[in-house]
Amino acid sequence: MQTVDMQQLKSGEVNLGTSIMAVQFRDGVVVGADSRTTTGSYIANRVTDKLTHIHDRIYCCRSGSAADTQAIADIVHYHLQMLTQQSGERPTVHIAGNVFQKLCYENKDALSAGIIVAGWDKDAGPSVYNIPLGGGLFRQPWAIGGSGSTYVYGYCDATYQEGWGRDETVNFVKNTLSLAMSRDGSSGGVIRMCVITEDKVERLFVPGNELPKFWEGEEVLKLIAPVKKRHEFTDDMAVEV
Amino acid sequence: MSIMEYNGGSVIAMVGKNCVAIASDLRLGVQSLGIASNFQKIFPVTDRIFVGLPGLATDVTTLHEQFRYRVNMYTIKEEREIEPETFAALVSSTLYERRFGPYFIEPVIAGMQRTPSGSYKPFIAATDLIGCLNFAKDFVVAGTASDKLFGVAEGLWEEDLGPEDLFETISQTMLNAVDRDTNSGWGVVVHLLTKDKVITRTLKGRMD
Numbered sequence: 001m002q003t004v005d006m007q008q009l010k011s012g013e014v015n016l017g018t019s020i021m022a023v024q025f026r027d028g029v030v031v032g033a034d035s036r037t038t039t040g041s042y043i044a045n046r047v048t049d050k051l052t053h054i055h056d057r058i059y060c061c062r063s064g065s066a067a068d069t070q071a072i073a074d075i076v077h078y079h080l081q082m083l084t085q086q087s088g089e090r091p092t093v094h095i096a097g098n099v100f101q102k103l104c105y106e107n108k109d110a111l112s113a114g115i116i117v118a119g120w121d122k123d124a125g126p127s128v129y130n131i132p133l134g135g136g137l138f139r140q141p142w143a144i145g146g147s148g149s150t151y152v153y154g155y156c157d158a159t160y161q162e163g164w165g166r167d168e169t170v171n172f173v174k175n176t177l178s179l180a181m182s183r184d185g186s187s188g189g190v191i192r193m194c195v196i197t198e199d200k201v202e203r204l205f206v207p208g209n210e211l212p213k214f215w216e217g218e219e220v221l222k223l224i225a226p227v228k229k230r231h232e233f234t235d236d237m238a239v240e241v
Numbered sequence: 242m243s244i245m246e247y248n249g250g251s252v253i254a255m256v257g258k259n260c261v262a263i264a265s266d267l268r269l270g271v272q273s274l275g276i277a278s279n280f281q282k283i284f285p286v287t288d289r290i291f292v293g294l295p296g297l298a299t300d301v302t303t304l305h306e307q308f309r310y311r312v313n314m315y316t317i318k319e320e321r322e323i324e325p326e327t328f329a330a331l332v333s334s335t336l337y338e339r340r341f342g343p344y345f346i347e348p349v350i351a352g353m354q355r356t357p358s359g360s361y362k363p364f365i366a367a368t369d370l371i372g373c374l375n376f377a378k379d380f381v382v383a384g385t386a387s388d389k390l391f392g393v394a395e396g397l398w399e400e401d402l403g404p405e406d407l408f409e410t411i412s413q414t415m416l417n418a419v420d421r422d423t424n425s426g427w428g429v430v431v432h433l434l435t436k437d438k439v440i441t442r443t444l445k446g447r448m449d
Binding site for chain 2: 043187
């Protein structure tokens, strides 16, 4: 299970607390993330973009140390641009996953990075690769990551179905992230998603006030001090001994 | 992580013209996991005094019961209700009793103090976890979002705000401060005290 390793972050370092996920569907993949960046308990950025362009039809979701993941993503972006020029065609998602893995595994002692790579290529169609802390590479039909992911494994296991179309997948991502953002203190803000298909990459945005709502325990709030009108306190109420 | 940040939570009290307001969030968490969105941290002491207890949740309950006992004993012995200034001293001594093994709470007190002429004037105070009193004239803050509360309150507060304006000011202060803190939020409750009544409102805020 992926947890944010607080000890590996230096004091003052910025952390992508995070809930991220990517799901494969018929025609492509949907990648999604929350938008909270924290320094300890301070929310340094509440509108972060954790979905990073790696190549035309390959995006990655970043969790863990903000600096580490940004640096890794930049290096992978460079490698894939080189490969494109040298081979004359788009690199596959599998290749992108391997480039990430190489960096994350060989520098595992120094890095704190949990990354999900997803996209579309003409060899495999849509695919999702999960690269957790140790630097292993795991292809999955759907992957979740970040500190918030621990709270939604059950929901995802119970809800996911194969053979979904675009809209059902977008809804699945929206609901999952919404639940994780609600429970996890290190996740929150807005939901950003990218739908990656053969023809295009479509960016979606769900603001905080339009997040799907689940049980928030409102019925229990009535137990707290209701509106009361106070009686005037007079001497008649003094205790007689 | 520090013990004061384990459960999360923040409280603020503000002075207005012939009124006071005290507000808190409703979150109870275990570090980053949110558990409850209805955890009460502000309690009525008398009709005219409210105390807010942000900090470790177990001590919130314990201190609430301790103060209830001591205020009841005071009322029985003195045959009158306790005044806010006296209650603040009671809070201070209760905390200092545990100087070398303290309660992990930083209480915030808000009330309407009776004056010799028979009218009431607004009163707020706060203490640190071992009982050092702070009698501010404008506002007092405590909890995991205290730094952010200071910032927003300093910007929004002005003297002699009426009850409706004070409610708006304290609400905006709370909502925007807790939205920058991962361990506070999940709902806000505001109590507005005037000389003859208390109005309690629950605010709709971000639930992340």
